[in-house]
Amino acid sequence: MDRELAEQILAVEEATPLDVDSYEVPTEPSGPTPEGYTIDSYLLLSIIDALQGVQAAVIAAAGADPPQIRPMPRPTSALEIVRDERRDRSMQSLIDQFSSTEH
Numbered sequence: 001m002d003r004e005l006a007e008q009i010l011a012v013e014e015a016t017p018l019d020v021d022s023y024e025v026p027t028e029p030s031g032p033t034p035e036g037y038t039i040d041s042y043l044l045l046s047i048i049d050a051l052q053g054v055q056a057a058v059i060a061a062a063g064a065d066p067p068q069i070r071p072m073p074r075p076t077s078a079l080e081i082v083r084d085e086r087r088d089r090s091m092q093s094l095i096d097q098f099s100s101t102e103h
Contacts, residue, residue, distance in 0.1 A: 006078035010086065034075040045072045 049071050056066035 003078045003082065006082045009079055010082055032073060032075045034077055037075045042074075045074065048072050 049069075052069050056069050060066040
């Protein structure tokens, strides 16, 4: 999905507000593209994430500090990128309204 189409979809969503569940914000802004991302890819990434959890549990059970678990990066669509950018601009606008520019 290209960026222009994503912006148009968001404009339609904003014109007709729906109850949209919140979504997880990725820790890394860039990641793999949705091209070639299949159910097999999703399942393999889920297995890797689960194995990292098991590894951390085994290390913690042995009495050591477990490593921080970071999920494998998932692809992000243009729609998610535009939605994130709009949310960031909205939050920055709110911060700017309440922050003092005078010292």
